[in-house]
Amino acid sequence: MPEGHTIHRLATAYREALADRPLRASSPQGPFAAQAEALAGARLTETDATGKHLFLGFRRTPRGEQRWVHIHLGLYGKVAFGQGPAPAPVGAVRLRLETPDAYADLRGPNTCTLITPAEKAAAEDRLGPDPLRADADPDRAWRAVSRSRTTVAALLMDQGVLSGVGNVYRAEVLFRQGINPHRPGRELNHPEWQAIWTDLVALMREGVRLGRIDTVRPEHTPEAMNRPPRVDDHGGEVYVYRRANQPCLLCGTPVATETHAARNFFWCPTCQPA
């Protein structure tokens, strides 16, 4: 379930479970075995997340050469953490990190490679500002958005423009800001962009805190509106994501959907007028 909030949570989870202790790295069924071998004797010293990219930092000695494991979960990747000695691995575990009393199993990632600090910097350079990072510069994204003929829906998913936003946050932030997804970036005004960015910062921080994407304002919750809760396997309360043809929570108009670049997006034609 990986949008940026998931990745930032994983950075913390890896650090808390495994950092600064002797550990064993292995790739029980995966093609990462040789690189896991190269981590023998190293400790996890730090973790970092930018957008949907997770970086696990290793050193053999406190001042030794640093190496990073670069992880991108893609659509299906998952990490399972456990207490105690690790059991026999189940399924295709790409990377297992374990100490005597904790372990983490990575399955199904798009990317899992061992890289140098320079390669990490290069990977980060390809990413736009991440609303979850304190060092993010939203003006960098605005410069790209305000020059582009591309739709704001596509720009929000372009990790080189801004990073960490996925299909759920994209649909939800545009709904919350009343912005039609088809509008070209260069037709947005700066206050509209500021509102999108500020809302993403708030929504994604809340996502990190809760571990799920919840975007419905307090006055629109099931309790406040005396309506049935929305049940969906992504686990949060949302306005339009995956609610095609269902009535908009605010105005009753059927939620519209379209597919672009193999991704569905959702919007309310009334609350987000063209």
Next chain:
DNA sequence: AGCTCATGGCGAG
């Protein structure tokens, strides 16, 4: 058992 779909992203054409 087999199909479809999913919160991603890359490279070919």
Next chain:
DNA sequence: TCGCCCTGAGCTG
């Protein structure tokens, strides 16, 4: 824009 890579859940039959 399409096909492809990775995994798993939830259908259908």
